[in-house]
């Protein structure tokens with residue numbers, strides 16, 4: 511049967527994710543018995559997560575706490591929200607009441623819910639260019655058109671941001687908010703300087719815009735430069751936070767949060783209830799005990815050391831094998847963006863690398879809001895082992911030298 515006539519107009523705005531396509535092809539090859547090295551996914555390292563501690567917590571909670579298999583309040587278990595408030599104050603210098611925290615199904619749901627509450631079809635969302643493709647898709651699915659502002663080594667170019675706002679205002683466009691991933695940006699791996707953070711807040715205030723701060727990589731900082739989160743600098747309530755424990759506990763737990771207030775908070779909860787009622791209860795209890803019992807303090811700095819070493823292996827391998835290539839040098843997050851020579855096609859390079867060299871990377875193009883970025887390739891260093899990183903970059907360099 512052809513179902514086209516049943517599909518809603520809104521569903522027709524949905525574009526498939528290029529990330530999903532890459533993963534689909536990779537799993538086809540794996541099913542054929544081909545061993546792949548993946549420098550693709552945005553997962554933390556499975557061996558840098560204290561899985562044994564988490565397993566013990568899961569067992570204890572499931573055995574002893576009957577609430578762990580029930581619904582929780584839509585905004586999350588009160589004790590977890592209290593614990594998150596303390597955690598955010600300690601690590602992010604954010605003073606937030608637990609009443610202003612909503613526990614979500616990862617940062618993904620946090621971003622989607624904020625989009626649902628704020629976006630009307632036809633609205634403009636300003637985003638970093640490039641930015642995390644799934645958020646761009648989520649906003650576009652809600653009818654937003656995304657306008658990008660270029661990112662360099664210091665994060666979003668705030669000088670270009672103001673120009674962009676003026677240009678859009680002149681065209682009578684309705685801009686609702688600015689979306690940014692200031693720390694360990696996905697896909698670029700760059701971190702916004704403190705000066706730019708302050709400028710961004712000033713611009714948002716001047717033009718009466720909200721900011722959505724995606725803090726997915728705020729707990730993956732490798733050089734402590736003490737750059738404050740946007741929310742901790744926000745004096746006007748303009749910054750809405752979409753946070754997550756995915757990169758700390760593992761992406762499978764699906765625990766994230768929103769920090770919001772007033773009508774936005776009320777509407778977020780109304781939106782969330784019919785969608786999924788609450789974030790997964792067992793994950794909420796595990797996150798609660800993980801934070802409450804001090805496991806974050808105990809294990810996280812060791813994990814960061816491990817990520818830092820992996821990053822260094824990747825950077826050194828790139829410097830050695832491709833001394834003339836351009837790539838970013840992250841001080842936070844999980845990604846390095848590699849630029850092939852101008853005019854090269856990253857999509858076909860990534861495809862050839864997977865098919866012939868059995869190394870999976872993500873083409874950068876889908877992360878861009880315009881026609882640029884065709885030559886970009888996103889490389890992940892958090893999930894593969896150091897040996898896989900070295901071997902993966904070696905094979906990538908072979909193809910690179912062969913082609914350029």
Ligand SMILES: Cc1ncc(COP(=O)(O)O)c(C=O)c1O
Pocket residue numbers: 552615616617618619642691696724726753754755756761764765766
């Ligand atoms: C920038 C950014 N935001 C949000 C997310 C969503 O993460 P999750 O839904 O697992 O919390 C990701 C995942 O990779 C990300 O890179």
